[in-house]
Amino acid sequence: MSVPEVTPAEVYYPNEPAAPSVQTAEIPGPKTKKALEELAEVFDARCAYFVADYDKSVGNYIADVDGNVFLDVYAQIASIALGYNNPALIEAAKSDRMISALVQRPALGNFPSAEFADILKDILKVAPKGQTKLWSGLSGADANELAFKAVFMNYQAKKRGYNTSFTTEEETSVMENAIPGSPELAIMSFERAFHGRLFATASVTRSKPIHKLDMPSFHWPKAEFPSYKYPLEDNEAANKAEDERCLKIVEELYKTWHCPIAGLIVEPIQSEGGDNHGSTAFFQGLRDITLKYNSLLIMDEVQTGVAATGEMWAHERFNLSPPADLVTFSKKFQSAGYFYHDPELTPNLPYRQFNTWCGDPTKMIIAGAIAKEVVEKDLAKKISVVGDYLYAALAELSKKYPTEILNLRGKDRACFIAWDSPSPAARNAFLVNMKKNGVNIGGCAETGIRLRPTLTFGKKHADILIQAIDKTLGEN
Amino acid sequence: MSVPEVTPAEVYYPNEPAAPSVQTAEIPGPKTKKALEELAEVFDARCAYFVADYDKSVGNYIADVDGNVFLDVYAQIASIALGYNNPALIEAAKSDRMISALVQRPALGNFPSAEFADILKDILKVAPKGQTKLWSGLSGADANELAFKAVFMNYQAKKRGYNTSFTTEEETSVMENAIPGSPELAIMSFERAFHGRLFATASVTRSKPIHKLDMPSFHWPKAEFPSYKYPLEDNEAANKAEDERCLKIVEELYKTWHCPIAGLIVEPIQSEGGDNHGSTAFFQGLRDITLKYNSLLIMDEVQTGVAATGEMWAHERFNLSPPADLVTFSKKFQSAGYFYHDPELTPNLPYRQFNTWCGDPTKMIIAGAIAKEVVEKDLAKKISVVGDYLYAALAELSKKYPTEILNLRGKDRACFIAWDSPSPAARNAFLVNMKKNGVNIGGCAETGIRLRPTLTFGKKHADILIQAIDKTLGEN
Numbered sequence: 001m002s003v004p005e006v007t008p009a010e011v012y013y014p015n016e017p018a019a020p021s022v023q024t025a026e027i028p029g030p031k032t033k034k035a036l037e038e039l040a041e042v043f044d045a046r047c048a049y050f051v052a053d054y055d056k057s058v059g060n061y062i063a064d065v066d067g068n069v070f071l072d073v074y075a076q077i078a079s080i081a082l083g084y085n086n087p088a089l090i091e092a093a094k095s096d097r098m099i100s101a102l103v104q105r106p107a108l109g110n111f112p113s114a115e116f117a118d119i120l121k122d123i124l125k126v127a128p129k130g131q132t133k134l135w136s137g138l139s140g141a142d143a144n145e146l147a148f149k150a151v152f153m154n155y156q157a158k159k160r161g162y163n164t165s166f167t168t169e170e171e172t173s174v175m176e177n178a179i180p181g182s183p184e185l186a187i188m189s190f191e192r193a194f195h196g197r198l199f200a201t202a203s204v205t206r207s208k209p210i211h212k213l214d215m216p217s218f219h220w221p222k223a224e225f226p227s228y229k230y231p232l233e234d235n236e237a238a239n240k241a242e243d244e245r246c247l248k249i250v251e252e253l254y255k256t257w258h259c260p261i262a263g264l265i266v267e268p269i270q271s272e273g274g275d276n277h278g279s280t281a282f283f284q285g286l287r288d289i290t291l292k293y294n295s296l297l298i299m300d301e302v303q304t305g306v307a308a309t310g311e312m313w314a315h316e317r318f319n320l321s322p323p324a325d326l327v328t329f330s331k332k333f334q335s336a337g338y339f340y341h342d343p344e345l346t347p348n349l350p351y352r353q354f355n356t357w358c359g360d361p362t363k364m365i366i367a368g369a370i371a372k373e374v375v376e377k378d379l380a381k382k383i384s385v386v387g388d389y390l391y392a393a394l395a396e397l398s399k400k401y402p403t404e405i406l407n408l409r410g411k412d413r414a415c416f417i418a419w420d421s422p423s424p425a426a427r428n429a430f431l432v433n434m435k436k437n438g439v440n441i442g443g444c445a446e447t448g449i450r451l452r453p454t455l456t457f458g459k460k461h462a463d464i465l466i467q468a469i470d471k472t473l474g475e476n
Numbered sequence: 477m478s479v480p481e482v483t484p485a486e487v488y489y490p491n492e493p494a495a496p497s498v499q500t501a502e503i504p505g506p507k508t509k510k511a512l513e514e515l516a517e518v519f520d521a522r523c524a525y526f527v528a529d530y531d532k533s534v535g536n537y538i539a540d541v542d543g544n545v546f547l548d549v550y551a552q553i554a555s556i557a558l559g560y561n562n563p564a565l566i567e568a569a570k571s572d573r574m575i576s577a578l579v580q581r582p583a584l585g586n587f588p589s590a591e592f593a594d595i596l597k598d599i600l601k602v603a604p605k606g607q608t609k610l611w612s613g614l615s616g617a618d619a620n621e622l623a624f625k626a627v628f629m630n631y632q633a634k635k636r637g638y639n640t641s642f643t644t645e646e647e648t649s650v651m652e653n654a655i656p657g658s659p660e661l662a663i664m665s666f667e668r669a670f671h672g673r674l675f676a677t678a679s680v681t682r683s684k685p686i687h688k689l690d691m692p693s694f695h696w697p698k699a700e701f702p703s704y705k706y707p708l709e710d711n712e713a714a715n716k717a718e719d720e721r722c723l724k725i726v727e728e729l730y731k732t733w734h735c736p737i738a739g740l741i742v743e744p745i746q747s748e749g750g751d752n753h754g755s756t757a758f759f760q761g762l763r764d765i766t767l768k769y770n771s772l773l774i775m776d777e778v779q780t781g782v783a784a785t786g787e788m789w790a791h792e793r794f795n796l797s798p799p800a801d802l803v804t805f806s807k808k809f810q811s812a813g814y815f816y817h818d819p820e821l822t823p824n825l826p827y828r829q830f831n832t833w834c835g836d837p838t839k840m841i842i843a844g845a846i847a848k849e850v851v852e853k854d855l856a857k858k859i860s861v862v863g864d865y866l867y868a869a870l871a872e873l874s875k876k877y878p879t880e881i882l883n884l885r886g887k888d889r890a891c892f893i894a895w896d897s898p899s900p901a902a903r904n905a906f907l908v909n910m911k912k913n914g915v916n917i918g919g920c921a922e923t924g925i926r927l928r929p930t931l932t933f934g935k936k937h938a939d940i941l942i943q944a945i946d947k948t949l950g951e952n
Binding site: 035038039041042043044045046047048049050051052053054055057062065076077079080084085086089090092093094096098099100102103104105106107109110111112113114116117120121124132133134135136138139140141142145148149152153155156157166170171174175176177178181182183184185186196197198199200203206209210211212213214215216217218219220222330331334346347349350351352353354355356357362366 | 511514515517518519520521522523524525526527528529530531533538541552553554555556560561562565566568569570572574575576577578579580581582583585586587588589590592593596597600608609610611612614615616617618621624625628629631632633642646647650651652653654657658659660661662672673674675676679682685686687688689690691692693694695696698806807810822823825826827828829830831832833838842
């Protein structure tokens, strides 16, 4: 027998707990409740599950102020890449470069630092295939809206000529928010998509009413995203027909929408909207249609990026040709922005894609450090192996609980795995009860349960997770 | 004679240069040019004035990679509060709290840290009069859009009842971006206003075409902001009439706009748009009109806040009653968000004003440290004294250059001072030549020159600035 492999968690976290530890009968516990009462005086604290003690959190375990320690497969809404108190990130956080970027936050567009090109290059080392440049923002929603700006500016530039000046009429009308300076153009998105909660991004977000209610919106088109039958291998013909049906809707919208559709935004896996997967054929079809209708393709990798699915970028599996026009990122990279490659996606004039800060070097330094760790520790491959193990165990467990674990999905997508509960009430109870059994776990859509562990999640963590699920469902 | 006062800059920066030092014949110098060529391969670097060496920057002086050292009265587009390499901020940057917040960036809505309430309270200690709560974002534009969301949700809540459930029709229609779930509501803003460059904020930004061109926008109303005659003391009657004219336009828009105007956003001093001031009477008039028409008042303090004008918040001078409904902040606070006081501006349900990160504790820690320094070192008062001195010197200089220094404004507003050049070409040449004479200085609107030094700018810096202006204008 071979020597047992040392896992990434063992390398980083010699003091990681061996198991969760639940101290309070109820979650949230009494100390969290007291802390939240205080917080609620100044901040909207109603969404808090518990108040965390980050000093006591290690690796894949998050501690709360009541002394509970949870195995964390939610990881700050799919954001923590390497685990809590990661030594490589602590080193980056203590670096002179970081301290300088914190103390004198630069207006990166006007006064970049001498180190800025290097900071960018550390990120670009792991850029999606075919992407060579980036523009930086501050959140996933911000990244997507910046991408929309690039798309709209490019659409009009193609129409008027990249180096053609604006007309006086354009410059005058835009100040009135009127055509032609402020053109009527659209971004297409999909039912159940989530791309953010600012106004343009909320207009393309179609996951839940609560994300959008009472906000004015742009009248932009919504296509349908495939709804596959599971298991995939038993439903190939039906799922192929579903791809074709959805692609036809996309094409029909391009033909009939009342204004030009300058871009299409899509997640490689619809995440908030329920972990809905699309096939390679579907995404290649989208690439073909966007090319045919002179529309740019934005891949929203905010939740799927940075090795979460076992490839550095989930959409790289689709082998799109030409590559996606823009790829947005955030969450696991801490930093946010979009990658691109066409020089004409840099607007024809300066100060068009611009703002005071143009991103945040402190977050980019963290992103660069994460990228380095992912590559050096081969985390994409390692999390894939763990994911295969976890998926197989879940598939086995779904036989024991065939009415509780439905539509298991995420095979060959590392630990980016989800399933459905039989009802929203069952799902919500499951999430609560899992915390009582020591696991912090998240939902998506109405009945989905999604796994979003760190990239240092290992087989030993998977075993604990499986045991907790078994225990929780067994208590029903 | 009294003992000379020790200035804040002397306290913080014993090694601050005594004067600027320009080493290269042209700005940007050869090393900047080379560095920007490299940067341009991966990033839009066309807006860069020079590549900064932040390690060699101290206090009110910014160094570049060519060895030039400039007196900085632009301060990262009005952002640097205390100066470069400030020891109090370095201490905050090295704190355990900061390192933890960098390494495990929390989803603040779901998993706030044990320290989060304290971090918030450090900011709220300097909240505008009457404001008690805050919601946090990531940039000035983000803060304003989050404020718009609060305004729209509140407008609809007042209509349907704060605790009344959504109708099925609302929940269905919003997923189609259609009324009534996605209502037609507007935010009013002013000509020459700048509130950001995302899609809703670009819709209320009316400063320059380049900020908005090619972006779809919301059809929202634009009022007129007063254009005063200077000097103010010689033009009281005309300026009073101007206030009345503008207020009448605002009221007329409330009466006639095709949809309800849920909120009005205004800067205490229009900053990017040209340092356009409004009187106390004008702002009190806006408060009265917004109350009369059931519309919320958003004060955009992104550029004017944090003692820049000699009060912690510029609009506090207007003694609004009741206080502004929302006050947004960013820039000098590094952190961003909005203050408010009405509990009904917290939406009726959780997960409405929400996103993954809900702000950034690392920036809030910096904001808290800045707030502490401003209070302890009495920087608002000290920068006011320097501002009075500087304004008087500029008024004197404007007699020497009566065709070059026009519409001097910002009296009694600390160093938040501006004037106009005779033409855009003259203004642009002035900004370039000032760098050659050792001062990094910024413009606003087409012909404006704006001073935005740090809060540790002192009389000795003012003397250097005045000499450089005199030299630059004398070289014409």
